[in-house]
Amino acid sequence: MMKYSNGKGKIISNREVAPDHYKMEVEAPTTFGEALPGQFVMVKVSDGVVPILRRPFGIFQTNKDRGSFEILYRKVGEGTRLLADIAPGVNLDILGPLGTGFDLDLSGDNPILIAGGVGIAPLYMLAKELVSAGKQVKVLFGSRGKNDLLVVDELKTLGIELLIATEDGSEGFKGYGTGLLEELLERGEEISSVYACGPEPMLEKVDKIAISHNLICQLSLEAIMACGFGVCLGCVVKTCTKDKDREFDYNRVCCEGPVFNAGEVIWDEA
Ligand SMILES: Cc1cc2nc3c(=O)[nH]c(=O)nc-3n(C[C@H](O)[C@H](O)[C@H](O)COP(=O)(O)OP(=O)(O)OC[C@H]3O[C@@H](n4cnc5c(N)ncnc54)[C@H](O)[C@@H]3O)c2cc1C
Ligand code: FES
Numbered sequence: 001m002m003k004y005s006n007g008k009g010k011i012i013s014n015r016e017v018a019p020d021h022y023k024m025e026v027e028a029p030t031t032f033g034e035a036l037p038g039q040f041v042m043v044k045v046s047d048g049v050v051p052i053l054r055r056p057f058g059i060f061q062t063n064k065d066r067g068s069f070e071i072l073y074r075k076v077g078e079g080t081r082l083l084a085d086i087a088p089g090v091n092l093d094i095l096g097p098l099g100t101g102f103d104l105d106l107s108g109d110n111p112i113l114i115a116g117g118v119g120i121a122p123l124y125m126l127a128k129e130l131v132s133a134g135k136q137v138k139v140l141f142g143s144r145g146k147n148d149l150l151v152v153d154e155l156k157t158l159g160i161e162l163l164i165a166t167e168d169g170s171e172g173f174k175g176y177g178t179g180l181l182e183e184l185l186e187r188g189e190e191i192s193s194v195y196a197c198g199p200e201p202m203l204e205k206v207d208k209i210a211i212s213h214n215l216i217c218q219l220s221l222e223a224i225m226a227c228g229f230g231v232c233l234g235c236v237v238k239t240c241t242k243d244k245d246r247e248f249d250y251n252r253v254c255c256e257g258p259v260f261n262a263g264e265v266i267w268d269e270a
Helices: 078-084 117-132 152-155 177-186 202-212
Strands: 005-019 020-027 039-046 055-058 059-064 068-074 091-098 110-117 136-143 161-166 193-197 219-221 236-239 251-252 259-263
Touching: 005 078, 020 078, 039 068, 055 068, 055 078, 055 117, 059 117, 091 136, 091 177, 110 117, 110 177, 110 202, 117 136, 117 152, 117 193, 136 152, 136 177, 152 161, 161 177, 177 202, 193 202, 202 219
Parallel strands: 110 136, 110 193, 136 161, 193 219
Antiparallel strands: 005 020, 005 091, 020 068, 039 055, 039 091, 059 068, 219 259, 236 251
16 A cells, blocks of 8 residues: 655745756655655646646655755646746645655665666665665766756765766767666676666666666656556556466556566567
């Protein structure tokens, strides 16, 4: 049984941190402060009828001392455009924390976190907690160009090793974050586990790399969500099954996910 709250959260701040990317801090009931890295919240972005559905966002970090949590989001459509325009002081309708978080017990001593774009959002809190647990954390962060990199200063203060990849070569490795991962593997670097969040093609590639190198790996998926708590079945993905009478299972990204283990998701159908 999932433990989550539905309530009001007062916006403490909501500011643009990079072109079309925003960080919002929300004062919220204590259950939100207990969120695990990888869990998410559903946010009603407007008091009006449109858009009617809440929007899902990964929890960037919780601030237990301040009784708040933060999200990092990209303006992509109507809902996030409305969200970006909301001023501090306004009360938001929020539901969370939802979904399964990353399993920190799988990390081993040398975990790698790989993010594509705003996929860095749930990995930031994971990096923080792994560092607190004494792990040697490497974060591979891929973006289109250096202007699209997010929260780099915050990442640098965590005590992690940050490796950047940009598609246009304007900073760090020229190419994708997955290219960096392949380089580390070729160099024989110690990698005890991989955690990933980003666009689906990136996750599929990480999944393939992890399987071929026999790496422990968890992937955080996105899906269009209506309810966020398992009722509408709008977010299902096909997953491998152990049942010999079935070809596949359906899993809800909002409940069984958003975090899945490598080898679980059937990508062609996801
Ligand atoms: C578990 C989860 C965690 C997420 N965490 C974050 C986060 O931390 N930061 C962030 O910026 N975004 C995150 N997203 C994606 C975010 O929910 C969507 O970008 C948002 O709902 C778009 O709303 P909109 O009304 O602005 O866009 P719409 O007008 O509804 O759509 C604009 C475009 O975005 C696509 N889109 C809409 N919803 C989703 C979705 N749920 N997943 C993928 N693509 C979508 C649409 O297909 C369309 O192309 C997350 C999604 C999920 C499922
Ligand atoms: S969003 Fe409704 S079941 Fe997942």
